[in-house]
Amino acid sequence: MHLERTGGAGDRGIDLRGWWQPPSLSSTASDRRIRVVAQCKCQDEGGKKMGPVLIREMEGVVFRASSPSPGASQQSDDSSIDASDDDDAPLAGVILSSSGFSKQALLQVRSSSVPLAAIHLLAQPQGSSVKEEDADKAALVEQCVSIVWSDRFGSATSGLLEGGMEVRWLRSLSPRKGVEGALGRPVIYRAGKPLKK
Incomplete structure (x- = not known):
């Protein structure tokens, strides 16, 4: 995914926007670009997880972004990443x-x-020897904890991803220290093969 930060005052609930071009299943089909709008949430209230209200809010953001207002086509700012001929x-x-x-x-x-x-992401200090009080000074590494999507996004037979794409949990049998940790990480697979980074 190629996303740029667009958040700020008057962002209409969109913190990141850009494109994703997942590889197609057949070698003859052209790869199709998908416009992406993203919202970032951080609830530090005692580890409280996000509830369905915020998901419904994001559904409204997606709906509004997919049917822009009549004056939206006249806006030409830097946040319209390559919007040239891909409005459809x-x-x-x-x-x-x-x-x-x-x-x-x-x-x-x-x-x-x-x-x-x-997508559930964690930002953790790089390396296990960093003390908690020094964590803000250390370089942080993002770790993807989970990915869940709707059938309209991608299912076994349909959705924007045109089927054949799934999230699997990748575990390592060798005890390695580092970003992945002992639990593993989610990986997106297409046609039985992991997507390249």
Whole structure:
């Protein structure tokens, strides 16, 4: 994904916007670009997970972004990343959280009528020898904890990803220290093969 930060006052709920061009299943089909709008959430209230209200809010953001107002085509600012001739490209919403999602929020994502993905990310200090009080000074590494998406985003047979794409949990049998940790990480697979970075 190629996303740029667009958040700020008057951002209409969109913190990041850009494009994703996942590889197609067949070698003859042309790769299709998907417009992406994303919202970042950080709820530091005692580790409280995001609830379904914020998912419904993101559904509204995606719906509004997919049917822009009549004056929106006249706007020409730096936040319209390569919007030249791809106005008819499909649109997907991504909601990113550092605190995770409640069970109800994940159910809301799975049953959403808009193409929507929820990603739980953690920012952790690089290396295990960093003390907690020095963590803000250390370089932080993002770790993807989970990915969940709606059938409109991608299912086994349909969605924006045109089927054949799934999230699998990749575990390592060798005990390695570092970003992945002992639990592993989610990886997106297409046609049985992991997507390249």
